[in-house]
Amino acid sequence: xxxxxxxxxxxxxxxxxxxxxxxxxxxxxxxxxxxxxxxxxxxxxxxxxxxxxxxxxxxxxxxxxxxxxxxxxxxxxxxxxxxxxxxxxxxxxxxxxxxxxxxxxxxxxxxxxxxxxxxxxxxxxxxxxxxxxxxxxxxxxxxxxxxxxxxxxxxxxxxxxxxxxxxxxxxxxxxxxxxxxxxxxxxxxxxxxxxxxxxxxxxxxxxxxxxxxxxxxxxxxxxxxxxxxxxxxxxxxxxxxxxxxxxxxxxxxxxxxxxxx
Amino acid sequence: xxxxxxxxxxxxxxxxxxxxxxxxxxxxxxxxxxxxxxxxxxxxxxxxxxxxxxxxxxxxxxxxxxxxxxxxxxxxxxxxxxxxxxxxxxxxxxxxxxxxxxxxxxxxxxxxxxxxxxxxxxxxxxxxxxxxxxxxxxxxxxxxxxxxxxxxxxxxxxxxxxxxxxxxxxxxxxxxxxxxxxxxxxxxxxxxxxxxxxxxxxxxxxxxxxxxxxxxxxxxxxxxxxxxxxxxxxxxxxxxxxxxxxxxxxxxxxxxxxxxxxxxxxxxxxxxxxxxxxxxxxxxxxxxxxxxxxxxxxxxxxxx
Numbered sequence: 276x277x278x279x280x281x282x283x284x285x286x287x288x289x290x291x292x293x294x295x296x297x298x299x300x301x302x303x304x305x306x307x308x309x310x311x312x313x314x315x316x317x318x319x320x321x322x323x324x325x326x327x328x329x330x331x332x333x334x335x336x337x338x339x340x341x342x343x344x345x346x347x348x349x350x351x352x353x354x355x356x357x358x359x360x361x362x363x364x365x366x367x368x369x370x371x372x373x374x375x376x377x378x379x380x381x382x383x384x385x386x387x388x389x390x391x392x393x394x395x396x397x398x399x400x401x402x403x404x405x406x407x408x409x410x411x412x413x414x415x416x417x418x419x420x421x422x423x424x425x426x427x428x429x430x431x432x433x434x435x436x437x438x439x440x441x442x443x444x445x446x447x448x449x450x451x452x453x454x455x456x457x458x459x460x461x462x463x464x465x466x467x468x469x470x471x472x473x474x475x476x477x478x479x480x481x482x483x484x485x486x487x488x489x490x491x492x493x494x495x496x497x498x499x500x501x502x503x504x505x506x507x508x509x510x511x512x513x514x515x516x517x518x519x520x521x522x523x524x525x526x527x528x529x530x531x532x533x534x535x536x
Numbered sequence: 537x538x539x540x541x542x543x544x545x546x547x548x549x550x551x552x553x554x555x556x557x558x559x560x561x562x563x564x565x566x567x568x569x570x571x572x573x574x575x576x577x578x579x580x581x582x583x584x585x586x587x588x589x590x591x592x593x594x595x596x597x598x599x600x601x602x603x604x605x606x607x608x609x610x611x612x613x614x615x616x617x618x619x620x621x622x623x624x625x626x627x628x629x630x631x632x633x634x635x636x637x638x639x640x641x642x643x644x645x646x647x648x649x650x651x652x653x654x655x656x657x658x659x660x661x662x663x664x665x666x667x668x669x670x671x672x673x674x675x676x677x678x679x680x681x682x683x684x685x686x687x688x689x690x691x692x693x694x695x696x697x698x699x700x701x702x703x704x705x706x707x708x709x710x711x712x713x714x715x716x717x718x719x720x721x722x723x724x725x726x727x728x729x730x731x732x733x734x735x736x737x738x739x740x741x742x743x744x745x746x747x748x749x750x751x752x753x754x755x756x757x758x759x760x761x762x763x764x765x766x767x768x769x770x771x772x773x774x775x776x777x778x779x780x781x782x783x784x785x786x787x788x789x790x791x792x793x794x795x796x797x798x799x800x801x802x803x804x805x806x807x808x809x810x811x812x813x814x815x816x817x818x819x820x821x822x823x824x825x826x827x828x829x830x831x832x833x834x835x836x837x838x839x840x
Contacts, residue, residue: 399766402726484753493663493731498732498737501667
């Protein structure tokens with residue numbers, strides 16, 4: 276094999292002062308070199324970071340969209356179902372049953388299993404791993420988001436709806452302009468929590484050979500036969516992403532609170 | 537914002553301390569000093585293929601005199617020879633019912649018997665095996681593992697007990713008709729491999745690094761074959777014996793030969809447990825010399 280191993284390259288690439296360090300310190304530098312610089316391994320982290328971010332972002336959008344729709348269906352049925360008549364009753368009732376089934380199945384099965392089913396069975400012929408992954412995580416997240424948003428809507432006093440309706444707003448308009456904005460503010464911390472969980476949950480994407488951050492750490496650890504730096508770096512990337520995300524949500528929360536005064 | 541900078545620097549500092557601690561606890565040094573001892577083993581195993589094995593009988597006889605090997609070495613689990621493997625690599629190791637069987641499992645049992653130990657098998661991801669052996673969680677890694685220079689820097693390899701070669705699995709109607717198609721200019725096939733196997737390493741170096749292919753790395757060879765079957769990848773590169781098994785089991789697949797070198801399969805053992813390494817390797821030498829290993833291999837791979 277005409278390929279030099281990191282150990283053979285090490286004396287050439289390492290600066291003199293590192294080679295003069297005590298053995299254990301030199302070992303740390305060597306491991307760092309082996310897991311990050313050798314063979315341009317750091318590029319794997321960037322690919323991983325990009326994929327994790329795309330995956331999380333798409334899943335987030337899908338999750339919110341699904342969550343809001345499902346939550347509205349459930350709330351509408353729970354609050355108004357009894358008074359409905361005719362076609363609307365049948366339609367909303369049917370949608371409500373579908374939503375309930377969705378929540379039961381998705382919240383009752385592990386996300387890894389859902390991902391594997393989606394990747395190997397339902398979209399067996401698809402080559403777009405990121406899209407299948409995003410779909411899987413989005414569908415999963417949607418179920419949790421739905422319940423979070425539903426709890427937010429239910430927490431708003433029914434007097435708000437009555438007030439809106441008595442002022443001439445329709446049901447949809449009251450929901451949109453009066454109920455949902457208040458509900459959103461209430462559930463923001465829980466919602467942020469769900470997004471953080473989602474971000475970290477994407478770590479299982481490696482099961483379908485999707486190259487996310489965890490996968491990058493795994494691959495490099497496996498190739499370098501040393502997991503210290505690869506896993507620490509993967510952990511650090513997630514931590515930094517979560518910190519950044521928490522920071523953004525904190526900002527949003529403060530901004531929403533401004534309207535209270 | 538300032539607060540976040542503070543938090544970040546704290547986190548990084550914590551990581552550094554953690555790294556130092558972990559590095560200290562890791563007794564075995566990995567830097568150049570110990571290349572010397574691994575090199576001869578390497579040249580030996582590649583220079584003399586199968587025919588060299590009978591010659592080892594001299595060493596085996598010598599080992600026989602020191603045979604009651606009950607003293608002098610320690611194992612990961614007292615009284616047991618723990619083997620780390622990835623049981624998704626037929627016929628070397630695979631799961632039958634709820635038991636792990638195969639060539640490596642039987643070789644492990646034979647070695648354990650010679651040493652008066654009880655064989656025990658730990659099933660794990662292929663890329664965890666070397667780490668398990670290095671960390672003393674298992675005594676020997678037997679997983680149809682090829683001897684490579686990079687792996688030799690991490691572990692001691694026993695004598696080679698079998699050989700393999702990388703082959704390409706494609707669907708019967710595939711556009712790929714030979715290995716050359718993968719190397720052709722402008723080729724951009726998606727290749728399925730098992731993570732961290734030589735199939736992964738070779739295709740990564742020779743194809744992906746040249747921009748000629750995309751590599752999809754699965755944790756099991758069977759997953760890669762599944763992906764091939766459903767059209768997620770264009771071909772799978774894997775060792776010839778498992779390939780034959782997969783092709784026999786899954787309809788519509790065939791094998792293409794490659795020109796990759798013949799690989800030497802050997803057991804991976806810790807560099808920190810010289811006594812056990814010697815005992816196991818001597819036992820393996822004896823088993824190779826008296827034909828036991830050959831018999832086990834022929835049991836699973838009938839001669840053509």
